[in-house]
Amino acid sequence: MSVKEKITKYDKEKKIGYTLETIYLFINPILLKKEGKIYRMEKCGNKNQRELVERPHSVVVNGDYILKAVLNPKDMKIAIKHLKGPLTFFGSAAYGSSHEIEHLANENIKGIPFWDFEYVLE
Ligand SMILES: [Zn+2]
Secondary structure, eight states, X not given: OEEEEEEEEEETTTTEEEEEEXXXXXXXXXXXXXXXXXXXXXXXXXXXXXXEEEEOSEEEEEOSEXXXXXXXXXXXXEEEEEEOSOEEEEHHHHHHHHHHHHHHXXXXXXXXXXXXXXXXXX
């Protein structure tokens, strides 16, 4: 399983920046803890429409082996480090972990299709 976090650093005076990508690679990931419930729309690779799913706000994940890679597009370097778990993720990294772990457990993501939404005229 891989989990990605992105942070954009921007210098307002020089008007230049870059987006750092941190990728965590887990071998045999296990979900130890999850907290909160976030209703959100997700589009899974093998489906045509976005679906309503529930994801935790934070997760604690461990794995037999964890590799962290920080990809810096500005200096074109990838910093690699072996990490000891468990790791805690919040927000989009937590949603991504939950999505991937659901795939590993069930193969398919269970969600409510966008078509079931009700239009409300304001
Ligand atoms: Zn998916």
